Amino acid sequence: xxxxxxxxxxxxxxxxxxxxADRIRRLIARGxxxxxxxxxxxxxxxxxxxxxxxxxxxxxxLLEADSLVxxxxxxxxxxRVTVPGPEAAANQxxxxxxxxxxxxxxxxxxxxxxxxxxxxDLAQRGTAAARRALGDELETIRTLVESxxxxxxxxxxxxxxxELAGNKTLATVIGMLSEIVVRHLARVYDETPNTSAETLAxxxxxxxxYEKLTELVEARDGAGAERFWTRHMKAARSHLFRGEDETQxxxxxx
Amino acid sequence: xTSHVTSGVxxxxxxxxxxxxxxxxxAGRIxxxxARGxxxxxxxxxxxxxxxxxxxxxxxxxxxxxxLLEADSLVxxxxxxxxxxRVTIPGPEAAANQxxxxxxxxxxxxxxxxxxxxxxxxxxxxAIAERGTNADRKQLxxxxxxxxxxxxADQSVxxxxxxxxxxxxELSGNKTLATVTGMLNEIITRHIEQVFADTHEPAEDVAAxxxxxxxxYERLVELVxxxxxxxxEKFWIKHMKAARPYVLKGGTRGATQxxxxxx
Numbered sequence: 001x002x003x004x005x006x007x008x009x010x011x012x013x014x015x016x017x018x019x020x021a022d023r024i025r026r027l028i029a030r031g032x033x034x035x036x037x038x039x040x041x042x043x044x045x046x047x048x049x050x051x052x053x054x055x056x057x058x059x060x061x062l063l064e065a066d067s068l069v070x071x072x073x074x075x076x077x078x079x080r081v082t083v084p085g086p087e088a089a090a091n092q093x094x095x096x097x098x099x100x101x102x103x104x105x106x107x108x109x110x111x112x113x114x115x116x117x118x119x120x121d122l123a124q125r126g127t128a129a130a131r132r133a134l135g136d137e138l139e140t141i142r143t144l145v146e147s148x149x150x151x152x153x154x155x156x157x158x159x160x161x162x163e164l165a166g167n168k169t170l171a172t173v174i175g176m177l178s179e180i181v182v183r184h185l186a187r188v189y190d191e192t193p194n195t196s197a198e199t200l201a202x203x204x205x206x207x208x209x210y211e212k213l214t215e216l217v218e219a220r221d222g223a224g225a226e227r228f229w230t231r232h233m234k235a236a237r238s239h240l241f242r243g244e245d246e247t248q249x250x251x252x253x254x
Numbered sequence: 255x256t257s258h259v260t261s262g263v264x265x266x267x268x269x270x271x272x273x274x275x276x277x278x279x280x281a282g283r284i285x286x287x288x289a290r291g292x293x294x295x296x297x298x299x300x301x302x303x304x305x306x307x308x309x310x311x312x313x314x315x316x317x318x319x320x321x322l323l324e325a326d327s328l329v330x331x332x333x334x335x336x337x338x339x340r341v342t343i344p345g346p347e348a349a350a351n352q353x354x355x356x357x358x359x360x361x362x363x364x365x366x367x368x369x370x371x372x373x374x375x376x377x378x379x380x381a382i383a384e385r386g387t388n389a390d391r392k393q394l395x396x397x398x399x400x401x402x403x404x405x406x407a408d409q410s411v412x413x414x415x416x417x418x419x420x421x422x423x424e425l426s427g428n429k430t431l432a433t434v435t436g437m438l439n440e441i442i443t444r445h446i447e448q449v450f451a452d453t454h455e456p457a458e459d460v461a462a463x464x465x466x467x468x469x470x471y472e473r474l475v476e477l478v479x480x481x482x483x484x485x486x487e488k489f490w491i492k493h494m495k496a497a498r499p500y501v502l503k504g505g506t507r508g509a510t511q512x513x514x515x516x517x
Contacts, residue, residue, distance in 0.1 A: 017321075029358045058321065061277075065322045066352060083359055089352045092326060093433070096349050098289045102429040110430035113377045168362040169370035172353065173434050 017058035020049050024059065028068055028081055035083040039069065042077060086175025093176045104184055107177055108240070112233050114174060115158060118165035119213060119229040124222035130164040131217050138214045145203045154206055155182055161213070161229070185240075202239065209236075277318035280309050284319065288328055288341055295343040299329065302337060346436025353437045357512040364445055364502055364510045367438055372494050374435055375419060378426035379474060379490040384483035390425045391478050397421050398471045405464045412446050415467055422474075422490075441512060442501070463500055470497075 027033050039045065046056055060079045063069045067088035069079040097107070122130060137160050141153045155178050162174040209232040216225040287293050299305065306316055320339045323329045327348035329339040357367070382390055401414045416439050423435040470493040477486040502510075 025355070029355060061318065062321070062325050065325050066355070068355070084356065086356060089349065089356055092349045092352050093437075095285070095289060095326070095328070096344065096346060096433050097430060099343055100429050100433065102433075106428055107430045110428055110434070113428070113431060114373060117373045117377075167366055167369055167373070168360050169357060169367045169438065170373060172356050172360065172362070173370070175356075176353075177430070 015058075016051055016055045017062060020045075020051055020056060020059035021062040023049065024063060025066075025068065028083070033081050035081055037081050039079045039081065086172050087179040089172075090176045090179035094180055097180075104181075107180060108233075108237060111158070111174070111177055111181075112230065114170050115162060115233065116226045116229040118162040118167070118170060118174075119217070120222040120226035121167070122161060122165040123217045123220050123225040126164060126166065126217065130166065133164055134160065134214055134217055138210050141210060142207060145207050146200065150203050150206075151185055152182065155185070157210055206236070275318075276311055276315045277322060280305075280311055280316060280319035281322040283309065284323060285326075285328065288343075293341050295341055297341050299339045299341065346433050347440045349433075350437040350440035354441055354512055357441075362512045364442070364512070367441060367512065368494075368498060368502060371419070371435065371438055371442075372491065374431050375422060375494065376487045376490040378423040378428070378431065379478070380483040380487035381426040381428070382422065383478045383481050383486040385427070386425060386478065390427075391475075394421065394425055394478060395475050398468075398475050401471060402468055405468060411464050411467070413443070416443050416446070418471060445510065446501070467497065 024039065033039065040048070042053060042056060045051075046053060049056070051059075060069060060071050063079070064071050067082060067084040070082050071077075071079050122134065126134075137157055141150070141157055144150050144153050159171075159174050159178045163171040165171075209228075212228060213225060213232070216228055284293075284299065293299060300308070302313060302316060306313060309316070311319075320329060320331050323339070324331050327342060327344040330342050331337075331339050382394065386394075397414075397418050401411055401418055404411045404414050420432075420435055420439050424432045426432075470489075473489060474486060474493070477489055
């Protein structure tokens with residue numbers, strides 16, 4: 001704090017590595033390099049962008065921090081494109097939530113705005129394929145009702161309802177929120193034995209709710225699906241939090 | 255809904271697990287200090303020698319960590335002596351880049367993004383009407399006056415309109431949705447600026463649209479003051495549907511992809 005004052009957001013020329021990272025980011029955004037593909041070799045990229053190896057590697061590191069490439073170190077080295085899922089943005093998004101003191105209860109309430117509306121849309125406007133896909137999810141989760149994986153699958157089922165409803169923006173949002181919820185569940189239930197009779201009974205109850213939602217979606221009953229999903233999420237809330245709803249996101253991610 | 259859950263369950267996209275590099279670990283430690291409020295907005299981190307000693311790392315490693323934090327908009331770096339990094343608490347626009355990349359990669363259109371807002375905002379209008387404090391409702395009324403003042407002075411109201419919509423969600427009290435809306439509005443703002451930079455609309459059309467928006471905000475403020483949540487929600491859906499063609503206009507209308515705005 002002994003440093004002299006300076007402009008709050010000083011404009012500075014972009015560093016070479018930032019510019020190179022932007023160029024590669026653009027190639028990925030425009031689909032010119034697809035998921036899993038290797039970028040050209042380091043010498044080729046150094047020649048193309050007219051930069052040194054350290055600058056290129058710095059650009060790789062920035063892209064790696066965004067989960068856009070994975071770097072193979074040592075000869076022959078290089079970077080491969082890894083198209084990220086919403087979990088990649090969950091870190092940065094989670095930091096914003098953390099800094100504004102957001103609680104898990106707040107996050108759940110946000111889901112309660114988005115998910116019932118998605119259930120309605122899926123029932124009303126979903127394609128036959130989308131509705132069938134929800135049925136497939138139900139069948140998958142049914143086989144796991146006694147499994148330790150069930151909790152993760154419930155998060156997935158909720159997420160799929162939004163994805164299948166067809167709005168990509170909300171699907172991305174729910175993907176990020178799901179990642180945070182998964183981390184929360186992992187922490188809360190880490191110490192809890194997962195084969196207790198109580199857990200099993202709860203799993204069965206959740207499964208019945210998914211069956212009911214799938215029925216309403218198949219019947220194309222949008223209003224019914226929305227109402228039911230709101231009710232289910234309210235009922236599940238008390239159970240999910242176990243009095244920890246003041247848990248801040250900060251406690252989960254950092 | 256209870257069961258044992260392993261973290262990273264959705265991370266099965268073939269990313270190889272590799273040991274964390276030292277710079278990642280150092281960046282993680284500093285990120286944690288920021289998250290916990292141990293260093294706050296505008297504060298300088300300790301000097302490089304102090305941090306090198308604390309973390310037991312070399313200067314290049316520390317600088318790599320600074321670069322990673324800078325890429326997340328969490329610090330701004332002053333180069334050259336004495337150098338150092340200062341904490342800059344990011345707004346939603348920081349995450350808009352990364353979030354925007356995700357939307358880009360899934361081929362999301364502006365129409366899709368607008369529809370997402372149409373899920374979030376009417377619910378927010380309802381929440382303020384039903385559960386908002388007097389202060390919240392007063393603040394919404396003040397925002398209306400600001401839009402009106404700008405319109406009366408023939409100033410551009412586009413940014414204030416985005417702000418009104420953003421504040422609606424912020425005042426509803428849900429921080430998660432406020433952050434989401436902040437990111438979406440950042441992307442919408444870039445679109446509006448792009449479209450309106452290269453279209454020269456007749457002034458009377460702009461004025462007519464502004465007046466229509468103002469009337470809608472007046473009506474919303476009335477409904478919120480009357481604590482009529484259901485009517486506020488319904489009205490806001492109607493308003494957003496009516497405003498959609500205006501917001502999504504431009505050569506390709508709602509089919510514009512997020513990629514065209516950001517990359």
